[in-house]
Amino acid sequence: MRNPFSVQPDERPRPVQAAFNYLVVCLLIIGFFWVSLMQVGVALDFGFVGQYRARIFDGLLLTLQISAGSLVMSLLIGLPVAVGRGSRILPVRYLCDVYVKLMRGTPLLAQIYLFFYIVGTAWGVENRLVAGIIILSIFSGAYIAEIVRGSLNSLDAGQLEAARAVGFTRRQTLRYVVVPQLVSRTLPALTGQLASMVKDSSLLSVIAVIELTQTMQEISSATFNLFGTYLFLAGAYLVLTLPIMFASRYFERRLDYAHEDR
Template sequence: MNMKNIFITKNKDNLSFGKILFNSILLTAFLILIFWISLAKINISFNFFFVNEFKIRIIKGFLMTFYLSLGSLIVSLIIGVVTAVCHNSKILFIRYLAIAYVKFIRGTPLIMQIYLFFYIIGTAWGIDNRFFAGILILSIFEGAYISEIIRGSFISIDNSQLEIAKAVGFTKHQTLKLVIFPQLIARTLPALTGQFSSIIKDSSLLSMIAVIELTQTMREISSLNFKLFECYIFLGLLYLILTLPITYISEILERKFNYEN
């Protein structure tokens, strides 16, 4: 076999298992080498024995982040769909409300929104459960971005396709199910994947309202054992455990709903 063929491909969708495995191992070895050289240059050695000592707290923090992210993912998707629909409402009040919501959320930082929604609005309306408050805050924040992803994808669908569907006798339900919905999935999935990953990472800011999620847990552990680098590197690995499956599932769905060819 020509060695050049191991590293080069002309068709990205037709890669052999051997090529994928070889290049994945090569990439991993390269990254580990760069990281190891960097550590050697600054004379740092890592000790991860603290993981076993604090494993119960780490598991609780991990599960809290998982539940927060899962709840926020579902609620933010609902908010995003509703807002995208309201954005084109014939009732001006509803349309302007959706536009104002998106502009406000996208134009202000999440840190400010956490303080606003929890300590002012949440206190005024008696929302004192920090877990549910965290889900609502994250969902409101991410929902604005998801609504724009969905709205932009819908706008990108050629109107001629809707006219053709109408001409062949499709009902509105059939047009939505057979024409619009499959294309929306294919066009929104890449952006939604990034947004869902952002939900997981943005949940770390909920430590500001004393939600003991993963980042806050590792921050507390590092203050006890003074192993700052080890704690945050391990934290990054735990977040990868949460975000990588989303990317993998998205790639599967993208291939399933790819109708371009």
């Protein structure tokens, strides 16, 4: 009988085998935390979910709105920054380079406080939701810029020369050669970045944006059910991010040109 827990190094597990092993791992993790809770004498109570379901749904919806809005704005920021880092105009190149280094080199929490209480106050951005989307977009835009720049640098120069040799205009080269490959190489990483945005949006609770984390904090204070509310919060974020992670893996396999012959 074949061992259901092992495969050869170059062999992909069968769907049933993969599902079975995922189930075993999940049960082990759940069992570990369950035993840990019993050891410290914590009894979980999720009765608050039904009582506060409307508030939880509103917080969940706002988290999705923040993540979607931030994704669009960060793309509008990251794409020109990626191009600007290769600009011949040195002030533009160095401005984009400093922006990426600053955003990637400093914690998001510090940026939230800095932009909201100093920059936002100075420029009259009083709406906390709008400010949160802008802050998260500026932060994520730096990562998207690096994703796009890496993809641009990975394009084969020989393909661009071949496009010119067969008479393609610059627009045709962009449309038929550059963009298809750029999409295939950036889409998996962009879906992964979206999952990070969903999680990063939780930090906007520090400026009282009533998204999912802030909502659960308020429910925890009202019910004195710290462990139940935060365990539910972790599960809710997992439900939001897992489909994005699976989509990222799907696009990575689907758009991988290097394995098209398989």
